[in-house]
Amino acid sequence: MNEIINLRRRQLLAGSAGTLAAGLAGSAVGIAGWSPRAWSAEPAKPKPLPDYVAWKDAQSLIVHSATTIETKRSAFGTSVITPAEQLFIRNNLPAPDASFVADRNGWQLAVEGVKNPRKLTVAELKTMGLETVAMVLQCSGNGRGFFPHKPSGTPWTVGAAGCVIWSGVPVRAVVEALGGVAEGMRFMTGTGGEKLPEGVDPKGLVVERSVPLKAMEDALLAWEMNGEPIPLAHGGPLRLIVPGYTGVNNVKYIKRLAFTRDETEAKIQKTGYRISPIGVKSDPSHPSVWEMNVKSWVNYPNPDSGPVPAGGLQIHGVAFGGVNAVKRVEVSLDGGKTWKEAKLVGPDLGRYAWRQFVFPVKLKPGTYTIASRAIDVEGNVQPENRLENDHGYINNSWRDHAVQLTVA
Numbered sequence: 001m002n003e004i005i006n007l008r009r010r011q012l013l014a015g016s017a018g019t020l021a022a023g024l025a026g027s028a029v030g031i032a033g034w035s036p037r038a039w040s041a042e043p044a045k046p047k048p049l050p051d052y053v054a055w056k057d058a059q060s061l062i063v064h065s066a067t068t069i070e071t072k073r074s075a076f077g078t079s080v081i082t083p084a085e086q087l088f089i090r091n092n093l094p095a096p097d098a099s100f101v102a103d104r105n106g107w108q109l110a111v112e113g114v115k116n117p118r119k120l121t122v123a124e125l126k127t128m129g130l131e132t133v134a135m136v137l138q139c140s141g142n143g144r145g146f147f148p149h150k151p152s153g154t155p156w157t158v159g160a161a162g163c164v165i166w167s168g169v170p171v172r173a174v175v176e177a178l179g180g181v182a183e184g185m186r187f188m189t190g191t192g193g194e195k196l197p198e199g200v201d202p203k204g205l206v207v208e209r210s211v212p213l214k215a216m217e218d219a220l221l222a223w224e225m226n227g228e229p230i231p232l233a234h235g236g237p238l239r240l241i242v243p244g245y246t247g248v249n250n251v252k253y254i255k256r257l258a259f260t261r262d263e264t265e266a267k268i269q270k271t272g273y274r275i276s277p278i279g280v281k282s283d284p285s286h287p288s289v290w291e292m293n294v295k296s297w298v299n300y301p302n303p304d305s306g307p308v309p310a311g312g313l314q315i316h317g318v319a320f321g322g323v324n325a326v327k328r329v330e331v332s333l334d335g336g337k338t339w340k341e342a343k344l345v346g347p348d349l350g351r352y353a354w355r356q357f358v359f360p361v362k363l364k365p366g367t368y369t370i371a372s373r374a375i376d377v378e379g380n381v382q383p384e385n386r387l388e389n390d391h392g393y394i395n396n397s398w399r400d401h402a403v404q405l406t407v408a
Contacts, residue, residue, distance in 0.1 A: 046058075046062070046063065047063035048063065049061070049063060049069070050063075050066040050095075052095045052232065052233055053069065053089060053233050055085065055231075056069075056084075056085050056086070056087075057075075057083075057085040057086050059075075060072055060075035060085070060086040061075070061086065061088075061159075062159065064154045064155075065154070066094070067089065067090070067091040067092070067093075067094065067095075068089065068090055068091075068154040069088055069089035069090075070088050070154075070156055070157070070159035070160055071086050071087065071088050071159035071160075071161070071162060072159060072304070073157065073158050073159060073297075073299055073302040073303065073304070074299070074300075074302045074303075074304045074305070075159075076299045076318065077299075078299075078316055078345075078346075078356055078358075079346070079356075080134070080163055080346050080347060080349060080353065080354070080355075080356060081134070081163055081164065081165060081226060082162030082163050082164060083226065084225065084226050084228070084231060084234070086162070087137075087162045087164065087234065088139065088159055088160045088161065088162060089233060089234075090139045090154075090160060090247060090248075091233075091252070092207050092248070092268065093192075093194045093196075093205065093207060094194075095232060095233055096193070096194050096195065096232070096253060097195075098232060100193070100232060100236070100237065100253060101229070101232050101236050101237050104122055104223065104229060104236070104237035105121060105122045105123035105126075106121055106122070106123070107121065107122045107237045107238050107255075108120070108121055108255070109121075109122075109125065109221065109238060109254060109255060109256070109257060110255065110256045110257070110258075111174060111175075111178055111256075111257050111258075112256065112257070112258040112259070113181065113182050113185050113189075113258045113259030113260055114175055114178040114179055114180065114181055114182055114259060115178065115179030115180055115181075115182055116178045116179040117178065118178065120174070122223055122237060122238055125168070125169045125174065125221055125223075125238075126169065126223070128169050128173050128174055128177055129169040129170050129173035129174070130167065130168070130169060131167070131168070131169070131170050131220060132165060132166065132167045133165070133166055133218070133220060133241065133243055133350065133352060134163060134164070134165050134349035134350055134352065134353035135163070135164060135165075135166060135241065135243045135244075135352040135353060136161060136162070136163050136164075136292070136320045136322075136352060136353065136354050137161065137162055137163075137164050137247055137250065138160060138161035138162075138246060138247055138292060139156060139160035139161065139246065139247045139248075140246040140247065140248055140273055140289040140393045140394060141153050141154060141156055141160065141391070141392055141393055142156045142158065142159075142160035142161050142395070143156060143157065143158065143386070143392070143394075143395030143396070143397070143400060143401070144156050144391075144392030144393070144395065145157045146386065146395060146397070146400035146401075147386065147388075147392040147395065149278055149388075151390060151391050151392035152391070153391060153392060158297050158299075158401060160247075163318070163320075163349075163353050163354045164225055164226060165225070165226050165227070165349075166220055166222040166224065166225055166239075166241045167220075167222060167223070167224035167225075168220040168221045168222030168223050168224065168238075168241065169220065169221050170218075170219070170220060171188070171216050171219040171220065171221060171240075171257070172216055172217060172219075174221065174257075175216065175259075181213070181216075181259045182259060184261055185213060185259035185260055185261055186212070186213055186260070186261055186262070187210040187211065187212060187213060187259070187260045187261070187262065187263055188210065188211055188212075188213055188215055188216050188219065188242075188257070188258075188259055188260075189208065189209065189210040189211075189256075189257070189258045189259070189260045189263075189264050190208065190209055190240040190249075190251035190254050190256070190257055190258075191206065191207070191208045191251065191254065191255055191256035191257075191258070191264075192206065192207035192208065192251050192252055192253045192254060192255065193253035193254065193255035194206075194207065194252075194253060203265055203266045203267060204266075204267045205267070206266050206268070207248075207251060207252070207266075207268060208251075208264045208266040208268065208269065209248060209249050209251055209264070209266075209268065209269055209273075210260065210262075210263040210264045210269055211242055211245060211249050211290055212290070213259070215242050215244075215245060215249075215290075216259075218242075218243045218244075218352075219240065219241060219242050219243070220240075220241040220243075221238060221239075221240060221241075221254065221257070222238070222239050222240075222241045223236070223237060223238055223239075225239075234252070235250075235251075235252030235253055235254075236253075237253075238253070238254050239251065239252050239253070239254060240254045240257065243323075243352040244291055244292060244322050244323035244351075244352055245290055245291055245292065245323075246273075246289050246290070246291075246292055246393075246394070248268070248273055248289065249289075249290060263284075263288075269288070270283075270284055271283060271284070273288060273289040273391075273393070274286040274287065274288060274289065274391075275287040275288075275289065275387070275389045275391075275393060275394070276389055276390040276391065277388075277389065277390060278388055278389065278390045279390065280390060282390070282391070289393050289394060291322050291323050292320070292322030292323070292394070293322050293380070293382075293394060293396045294319075294320070294321045294322060294324070294326070294374050294375065294376045294380045294381070294382050294396065295319070295320060295321075295322070295374060295382055295396035296317060296318060296319035296320070296326075296329055296357070296372045296373060296374035296382060296398070296401075297317050297318065297372060297401040298315060298316070298317040298331075298370055298371070298372050298401070298402075298403055299316060299317045299318065300314070300315065300316050300317070301313075301315070301370065301403055301405045302403060303403065305405070306406075307406040307407065307408045308363075308405065308406075308407055308408070309407070309408055310363060310364055310365050310407050310408065311362060311363070312360065312361070312362050313360070313361050313362070313363055314358055314359075314360050315331060315342075315358065315359040315360075315361060315370060316345075316356060316357060316358045316359070317329075317356075317357055317372050318354045318355070318356060318357070319344075319354060319355050319357055319372065319374035320352075320353070320354035320355070320374070321351070321374065321376035321377070321378075321380070322376075323351075323352075324351060324376040324377050324378050324380065325348075325350070325351035325376060325377045326344070326354070326355050326374050326375070326376055326377075327375050327376055327377045328341055328342075328344070328374075328375050329341070329342045329344065329355070329357040329372055329373070329374050329375070330342060330372065330373050330374075330375070331357075331359040331370065331371070331372050332369075332370070332371045332372075332373075333361065333363075333368045333369070333370055334368070334369060335369035335371065335399075335402065336369075336371055336384060336398070336399065336402075339373070340359070342357040342358060342359040342372070343357060343358050343359070344356070344357050345357065345358050351377075357372070363405075363407045364407065365407050365408060366406075366407055367404060367405070367406050367407075368404070368405045368407065369402055369403075369404050369405075370402060370403050370404070370405055371398050371399065371401070371402035371403075372398060372401075373398040382396055382397075382398050383396065383397060383398070384397060384398055384399050385397050385399060386400055
C-alpha cells in the first residue's frame with residue numbers, strides 16, 4: 001500500500017515544461033438556428049498529455065497546448081468534487097521544475113505590507129491556522145469558444161473549470177500574527193515563484209495579481225488540494241486561493257504576499273485580464289477580471305451524447321454563484337421560451353462550491369434545445385447573452401451554453 005501511495009506522490013511531483021501541442025476544442029451544439037460552436041476546428045487526432053501532467057486521465061481531457069488543457073463536458077459526472085486527474089490546466093508560464101516541490105515545508109513566502117513583515121516557511125504557516133474550502137476554480141476565459149469574433153486565446157467551452165477542495169492557513173490568520181495590515185493598503189497582491197528568463201523586464205512576464213483587500217477575509221495560503229499535497233501542475237507547494245475570483249487571481253507557487261496601496265504594475269494586471277471593448281487595446285481604466293458571476297450549464301445531455309431513445313431522461317449539470325451561493329436552477333427544453341425549476345442534489349459544500357442539479361423528464365421523439373440558468377441568493381439571474389469583450393472573458397450566457405438534443 002505504501003508503495004502505491006509513494007508512486008502516486010511521485011506522479012504528482014513529476015514536472016517538466018513538456019512539448020507544446022496545439023490541440024483544439026470540440027464543439028458545442030446549436031440552438032435556435034445558431035451554432036455556438038467553438039471557433040476552432042476539431043483536431044484530426046487528440047494530442048498527448050505533456051510530461052508534467054502525464055498522471056492525468058487523458059480520456060477526460062482536451063489538450064490545447066502544453067499549458068492549456070480542458071476537461072470534457074462529458075467527463076464532469078454527477079459528483080460535486082472534480083478529481084485532480086480530470087481538472088483543467090491553465091498556466092501562464094511553463095510548469096516549473098520538480099525541485100519546487102522537493103522540500104514542500106521549506107518553501108518560503110515573503111509577507112509584506114503588514115506591521116511586522118517577514119518570511120515564513122510552509123512549515124511555519126502550518127502552525128498558524130487551518131481551514132478548508134470547497135471552491136469553483138474557473139479560468140477567466142471559460143466559454144471563450146462561443147464568442148463569434150474569435151478572440152485570441154484558448155477557445156474553451158465549459159471545461160476550464162472544476163470544483164476543488166483546498167486546505168491551508170487563512171490569510172487573515174497570518175496577517176493577524178504579523179500585527180495586521182499596514183495603514184493605507186487597499187489591495188492584496190500575490191507573486192508567483194516561476195523562474196523568469198534573464199534579460200527581460202520581469203514585470204512583462206511575472207504572474208503577479210492584485211485583488212481588493214476585502215478578498216483577504218476568505219483567502220487561503222493552501223498546501224493541499226482534494227486531500228493531497230497540491231500537484232506541481234496546480235501550483236504546489238503553495239498557492240494563494242481567493243474564493244469566488246477567477247483562476248488567474250489564485251496565484252500558483254506563491255513566493256510573495258503583499259498588501260499594497262495600488263495594483264501591481266505587472267503586465268498581467270495592468271493590461272492583461274481586462275474587460276475591454278472589442279477592438280480596443282486593454283488599459284488600466286477597463287475593469288479587471290476579478291469576481292465570477294452566476295453561471296450554470298448542462299453536462300448531460302452533451303455534444304458527445306448523440307441521439308437518445310424516447311422516454312425517461314435525467315438532465316443534469318452544475319451551477320455556481322461566484323461570490324454568492326446558488327439559490328435555485330431552472331431548465332428549459334425549448335431554448336428559453338419556458339422554464340421549470342430543477343432539483344439541487346448532493347451535498348452543499350458552501351457558497352463558493354458548485355451545486356449539482358437534476359431535471360427528470362419524459363421526452364417524445366423530436367429535437368429539444370436544453371438550457372439552464374442559475375439564480376443566486378442575492379437574486380442575480382444568469383443572463384441570456386454574453387458580455388461582449390475583446391478577450392472573451394467571463395462568459396456566463398445561458399444561451400451560449402445550451403445544448404441541442406435529438407430524441408429518436
